[in-house]
Amino acid sequence: MKKMINHVDNVVREQLEGMAEAYPELTINLDPYYICRSSQGRPKVALISGGGSGHEPMHGGFVGYGMLDAACPGEIFTSPTPDQMYECGRQVDRGEGVLFLVKNYTGDVMNFEAAVELLHADGINVQATLIDDDVAVKDSLYTAGRRGVAATVLAEKILGAATEVGYTLEQCCELAKRIANQARSIGVALSACTVPAAGKPGFQLKDSEVEFGVGIHGEPGIKKAPYSDCNTTTNEMMAQLLxxxxxxxxxxxxxxxxxxxxxxxxxxxxxxxxxxxxxxVNSLGGTPLSELFAVYRKAAEVLAQAGINIERRLIGSYCTSLDMQGVSITLLKVDDEMLTLWDQPVNTPALRWGI
Structure with missing residues (x-):
């Protein structure tokens, strides 16, 4: 293993320290870990997400105007703890309520639920909504039901805009539920990622095969499949999504x-x-932008043939799995309300427009 790290026990802390130096508009707390906006601004619903580190820029890279108020990073591929979420929620609550966006993994769900109960005991109006967009499995090693993956990024953008324009907590919850029900994703790995603490790839693939339906922690999906070319793989991914x-x-x-x-x-x-x-169209960490454009080309062709209209697109590294070579595709069925919110200004380290 060759990685730009010092010691495996300090990976997340040192990366957060570097992020604090790079983005002074963010406040990064190290005990417990959480990332929030340095300037909280006017009263509004506070939007918080989080999960294990290793998926950057999700979630810390999406803290800022028009998206998240805060993010709670766990250790690599490990859920943040209830005390992180609790302290973070207390820090960013502006009196209009707190909404947690939770990816559907067993540890994340249990710990966010504990934080919800603690915040409620403090008199804070709080809700949590599940994101479970991965169509590859209904049950996995990490979760009961569909896994939460890259649609979380789209939810963070749309809901972040909703909080900025004055949606109530109840309105945000109903919108979050619609997003969850209308989003679907699938991923394919060409090679495994290497978790620093393990020091070796999480699974093995032959040169001629891919993991079809892989999870963002390297969990198995539908099958190991022969690899031929981009068009064939993208066609199969789109068939699952549609x-x-x-x-x-x-x-x-x-x-x-x-x-x-x-x-x-x-x-x-x-x-x-x-x-x-x-x-x-999202890189899982090791796939270059040029290859993502080839995937998008074929995905757009499939959607056009099906009479489905692409209103907006996002292509790049947004929800990664460390250094995994691979790609995921997410479709979110939208209405005019969602599109209006999507187009609202956003200013975060990893996503920025209209500012």
């Missing part, structure tokens, strides 16, 4: 009126001819 087999799942949601967790039934929304979508 499969409209209904999928219903049970999600625990914090009931703000009775102050307890309750189960809700969420059903995925079909993407059909005439629909509008945002497309995210």
């Amino acid at each position: 499969d409209n087999t209904p999928y219903q799942r049970t999600v625990r949601r914090w009931n703000g009126s009775s102050y307890q967790w309750q189960d809700e039934q969420w059903v995925t929304s079909a993407i059909e001819q005439g629909d509008k979508v945002i497309v995210l």
Whole structure:
């Protein structure tokens, strides 16, 4: 293993220290870890996300105007702890409520739920919404149900804009639920990532095969498949994304009126001819932008043939898996409200327009 690190025990701390030096507009707390805006501004709903480190720029790179108020980074591929989320929530609460965006991994869900209960005990109006967009699996080593992956970036942008223009906590929760139900992603790995603490690739692939449906921690997906070329692989990914087999799942949601967790039934929304979508073609860390454009070229062709309208697109490294060679594609079915929010100004280390 050759990486630009010093000691595996200090990877996240030293990277956060460097981020603090690079972006003075951010405040980075080191005990416990969290990243927030240095200037909190006027009262509004505070939007917080987080998860294990190793997926940069998600989530810390999306803290700033028009996106997140704060992010809680765990150790590499490890959930942040409840005390991180609790202290972070207290720090950024402006009196209008706090909304946690949680990727569907067992550790993240349990720890964010604990933080919600702690913040509620302090009298803070708080909610949590699950993002579970990975169509490759319904259950994995890390989660019960679909995994939360790159659609989290799209949710952070749209919901971040909603908080800036004055949406209430309840309105943000309903919008977040729609985003979760209308988003779908799938990833393919050409090679495994190397976690610093392990010092070796997380799995093995032959030169002639890919991991189809890989998770952002290197979890297995649908199958190991022969690799031929970009068009063939992209076609197969798009076929999975456009499969409209209904999928219903049970999600625990914090009931703000009775102050307890309750189960809700969420059903995925079909993407059909005439629909509008945002497309995210995302590098998993080791795939260059030039290859992402080749993937987008084929994905756009497939969508055009299906009569699905691409309204916006995002191509680059947004939700990575350390140094994994691979790509993910995300489709988010959108309406005019979502598009208006998407177009609102944003100013973060990793995403910026309209400023």
